[in-house]
Amino acid sequence: MEAIVQQFFNLAIMERALPLILSGLEQTIVICLLVIPLGLIGGLAFAIISLSRLRTVRWAAIAGIDFFRAIPPLVLLIFIYAGLPFAGLRPSPMLAVAIAFFLNTSSYYGEIYRAGIESVGQGQWDAARSTGLYGYQTLAYVVLPQAVRNVLPDLVSNTVEVVKLTSIASVVALPELLYSADMARSVTFNSSPIVLAAAIYLVMLWPIVRLISRLERRVAA
Amino acid sequence: MESWSRFLDTFFNWEVIERYFPAIMKGVVVTIEIAAAVVVTGTLLGLALAIMRTFRLLAVNALIVVFVDIFRALPPLVLVLLVYFGLPNIGINLPSFAVLWLVLALVLAAFAEEIFWAGILSIPKGQWEAARCTGLGFLGTLTYVVLPQAIRLTVPPLTNRTIAITKNTALGTVIGVGEILNQATTAQSFSGNATPLMMGAIAYVILFIPVVVLGRFLETRFTWRRV
């Protein structure tokens, strides 16, 4: 018991690691603020392209979504960070993270938007078009608002996944929350800094996870 | 023309492919093994927890909810590092593949429990009542009437979640599990060439595209014929 407290809940070590971990948290937030809006926009683009009347365009969008959903984000990240320099491009850790997460995240958001748009009946399109609205107006004013409402739990849930995803930026030495905590761990030979980081993730994400459970139940009911 | 051949030489170098193909294949086998172990244990544990929850024992349910919430809220890599570096210090030594398996199975169990539970709740009360009226007990009703319908509803979301979590086997590279990404990065640093990374990426795509497409298929075709 004593050993567990020493190893995982050592307050003295946590206190020493706190400044480092807080600066890591800052980086994590920066990544989130960069990747979440980009992903939401990119996903919408994926979804709209996948509605195209041209079959090839439609299939290309879906193939893109499926490709980036099939490849683990860490593989994508390492490919960009460690692979591109061989081609003479040297992205900074932040740029590599931004590109990899953008591709991964927008494909997931794209799939969610797509499901949402499909959940809105053809009747809504017909009704709006019959009042003279253009296709893009129908999408923007009639279909999308309903679609987003229908898949809101999934959108929120995926956003939680994006925040969790930022932790793998530590692998390319971007000093975000987990990287800072792991650094403190390797210096102190003690896991308490990682427990502290875990606690910070929990504080950020637990309320949202609870909210998702509620939203999901409401939609199901 | 010259840049094209340099591109091929960097990312599709035939010599490198030949040399490291066996290593990548070894990684593929390890990835499949861990993924299979995670899927089986994680799903079954999640189902068991969801069934336990139907008994509505207050203390047990509170514990389940806390477990589920924590494992849904924490990044898997945090858990991997915590278990891998933390446990040895309190005298528990697990091989790295076991750490990866344990963590991912628990994460999947948490998500699966939530999905199964939502499925069970979505079965109308009338189904319970009709079955109880024919003399079936609680467990009989759960087993023959409620779970078969609930599980059917959970197949699409569970498939997608399972794919997302098994892709996290790539995290194993951080703690030295010899899965695809680990083999690829090792080969890349030995060969000084990006081809192994490309091979690794292609291996993942070959492995996961079929399941992603299957997940999409299930989502569109597995809608329940509502009565």
Next chain:
Amino acid sequence: MTTGALPILEIRGLRKRFHDVEVLRGIDLVVLPQQLVFVIGPSGSGKSTLLRCCNRLEEPSAGSIRVAGVDVMARSTDINAMRRQIGMVFQSFNLYPHMTALRNVTLALAKVLGKPRAEAERIGMAALDRVGLADKARSYPGELSGGQQQRVAIARALALEPKVMLFDEPTSALDPELVGSVLNVMRELKRGGMTMLVVSHEMRFARDAADRVIFMDHGVIVEEGPPQQMFSAPSEARTRAFIAELAR
């Protein structure tokens, strides 16, 4: 008709309260073998709750319920064994959507009574035959019309050879043209000697099939009597008003 026979269903002083609303306020009701007792009353009068208390889908707050002499409320009574003897048919059918019509009927035979598969299927087919749906044995509920689904639900209850059957608005969810087929099956059951307690609004059916009609309002039985009397010359003003409303 057997006179002096032991009642199949005997309800004494039944009360049911949900939080602070008393839905049933002292119900006394006796159903004799082979009788069809028909319950009418405005919505919210407690008719469905009365039925659901009989097999303890709702737990009564006070009173006693006996089925074929056995106290349903007693601690020593195996409620699952009791329920087998009390068939119930729901407004919304509640068929199991993932099973064929035949499996819907045989599930309890196999899992509760432990009948071997062949025997369960023989009994199940006989029950489906009685409701005129032997040819739909392999169909799933989603492939059947509402009327057919309700008849399968009746067969499901019937196959367990219940001592009494409870019908909770069995035709309310059906399109008008499908009501007749379900009522015909119920007439057939009556002719075969089944004891039935029916909550419904089908007055014409009550007129020609019911032995007794009960009018409930606000959790009490206001008036009861043979259908002829209840529909043409009810003595209570509330009954008259309700029947006049229905006849419109």
